[in-house]
Amino acid sequence: MSVLNSDLERIDSVLKDLETRRETLIKGTREIVILCSKAIVCIHKGDDSGAEKILSEAKKLLESFKEIAGIDLDRYLSVPEQELTEGSALLSIVKHLKIPSMSEMGVTGPSYVLGLLDCIGEIKRIIYDSLRKGEAERIDLLFKIMNDVYGSIYPLAGYDNLVPGLRKKLDVSKHLIEDVRAVITDEARRKVILNRMDLFEKTTSQIFEDKKRISN
Numbered sequence: 001m002s003v004l005n006s007d008l009e010r011i012d013s014v015l016k017d018l019e020t021r022r023e024t025l026i027k028g029t030r031e032i033v034i035l036c037s038k039a040i041v042c043i044h045k046g047d048d049s050g051a052e053k054i055l056s057e058a059k060k061l062l063e064s065f066k067e068i069a070g071i072d073l074d075r076y077l078s079v080p081e082q083e084l085t086e087g088s089a090l091l092s093i094v095k096h097l098k099i100p101s102m103s104e105m106g107v108t109g110p111s112y113v114l115g116l117l118d119c120i121g122e123i124k125r126i127i128y129d130s131l132r133k134g135e136a137e138r139i140d141l142l143f144k145i146m147n148d149v150y151g152s153i154y155p156l157a158g159y160d161n162l163v164p165g166l167r168k169k170l171d172v173s174k175h176l177i178e179d180v181r182a183v184i185t186d187e188a189r190r191k192v193i194l195n196r197m198d199l200f201e202k203t204t205s206q207i208f209e210d211k212k213r214i215s216n
Helices: 002-045 048-069 074-094 109-133 136-159 166-215
Strands: none
Touching (some): 109 166
């Protein structure tokens, strides 16, 4: 029984350590998610420097938790890694910079891919804000980026069994892109109609003035 008790004591010690690290990760990674959400809010407000500082803090936290997670609890880092990818990619896009690589962000491949897909939804929000401001050039650029990100990731769709949620996020991204395409198309048609109405009004006004001049 002494051997059995010894083994059980070791198992108990291992499980206690695992549980302690797990609780630390759950609480700590929640803070990373909150920070990334705050960074995205800053980006939408145009506060890029504020977003950069917050994302830097989130990245440092993630690095510290990687040591705690090790290999056996690395699954608890998936969501915060996705959030960091989403925020960092969005910041780079609005600043017209190259999207950081997964090694630069310090995240895994699956988290990187899923985070980039989440970023498409945030790009849509910026496009809608730009529509209200009439920023046509920015809209065209952002829409191209949406399509490029989706098109680059789509070939990985067959790995949905290895990257849970990949197929679903691809489907959502496709719908988001089609929504934006429809809005941009409607806006273009509206501008054509308004231009034609303006031209008609000017032509009619000119004809009226010409007739008035002739009659006088």
